[in-house]
Amino acid sequence: MLDWYDAHARVLPWRAAPGLPPPDPYRVWLSEVMLQQTQVAAVIPYFETFTTRWPDFAALAAADDADVMSAWAGLGYYARARNLLAAARVVASAHGGRLPRDEAALRTLPGFGAYTAAAVAAIAFGQRAVVVDGNVERVVARLFALAEPLPGARAKLRYLADSITPDARPGDFAQAMMDLGATICTPRSPKCLLCPLANQCDARRAGTPDAYPVKAKKAARPVRHGTFFWLEREGAVLLVRRPPCGLLGGMRALPTGPWEAVPPGIDGAPVAADWTLRNATIRHVFTHFELHGTLATATLGRHIGAVEGEWWPIERLGEAGLPRLFAKAVEAMESVA
DNA sequence: GAGGCGTGGAC
DNA sequence: TGTCCAAGCCT
Structure with missing residues (x-):
């Protein structure tokens, strides 16, 4: 794997060349957080901005919350x-002002789960993890043709991954495994014809590599309906800050x-007004449900009393x-207007 | 453990 | 205009 990595590692903004000293732990950490459930191509512009x-x-510790949320x-x-x-x-x-080097200490920081703590310990600090x-x-599921389905097989997969993790260059090994998974x-x-592990791969030998990992079926995604309220006054529109936790928590919103x-x-309009329901549908897919949204519009004169939010x-x-959901609603508003 | 939590790309 | 899923974390 390390030989393959030396020859085929992807060049990425947060990564040092194979074998060279590890990059700044801050950059390793930031990239790992951005890469959680997110593809490399989507992360790169955000990483550059941040x-x-x-x-x-x-600098980040001193930043305003609102600026960071907007940048995200x-x-x-x-x-x-x-x-x-x-x-x-x-x-x-x-x-x-420095990250702890120890995996267990990293694990206690907000947003550091098992993966991120291990990745930072290995990639930024050269520790075996x-x-x-x-x-x-x-x-790993393919290498060992593991028939047990996810997510139940997690512990076994971790054990098997441990069994092939070397003491030398643990950060490069981890990145090699992830590059292999992302590209080969x-x-x-x-x-498989390009894979450095093909000769040792049980799934390859069985001729069914794409049958692994076995996964449990996912539940169907329900549809929910909602209304976006476009309240206009003197060339401005009312935006609110969503509650700090939960869906789109802490983000600016309609x-x-x-x-x-x-x-x-x-129902749930921000003020009593002469609302008009518009014939425009906003569709947005979340992880666990799909939202079909409608626009309601109203215009206020200048002598309105206090309204919660910002114009x-x-x-x-x-x-x-x-967030994209509300950007879509704004686009829909532009097409209606 | 299972479900909440975004978004966009690939096919 | 459907399905899967991507360098997961938190409760």
Whole structure:
């Protein structure tokens, strides 16, 4: 694997060349968090933005929450951004501005699960750690033709990954396994002819590499319906800040009512007004449900009383840091208007 | 353990 | 215009 990595490692902004000293732990950590459930191509522009604007722990720890959340907008899984900031502040205040080198100590920081703690310990600090992500699970499941389905097989896969992890160059080994999974040992149509492990692979020998890993069936995704409220006043639209936890937590948003099995109409409108339901549908797929949204619009005069939220200039909505769902609603509004 | 938690790309 | 799923974490 290490020979293969030396010849075929992907060149990535957060990565040192194979065999060279490891890169800045801050950059390793930031990239690992951004890469959670997110593909490399989506991460690269965000990584460049973040490292330019906040080049180290001290800078990130001192950042405004709203700026970080806006910079993360569009990348998804916003709890990552909240945990990123929380971890940077712990590192700055309790660890002298440096990440702990020890996997167990890393594991206690916000947003550090089993994978990220192991990956940072191995890649940034050269410690032997068993790094198991979705790529490694797939490679190992095929290598050993493990018939037990995920997620139950996690512990066994981890044991098997441990059994092939070397003491030397653990960071390069981990990245080699992940590169192999991302480019050769892919979920569908793996390129076994190019694989350095082909001769040792049980699934390859059986002729059915894409049958692994075996997975349990997923539940169907329900559809929910909701209304986006577009409240306009003097060239501005009302935006709100979503509650700090839960779906799209902490993000700027258009006001919405409840999301239910049937269209809720103007229930949950931010103010009593002469709402018009528009003939425009916003479709957005989340991990565990699909949302079909409708627009409701209203315009206020200048003498309205206090309204919860901020009046955001319509021409500058692109700078509001809206999650994709609400950006879609804005696009739908532009097509209706 | 199982479910909540985004988004976009591949086919 | 459907399915799968990607360098997971948290409760």
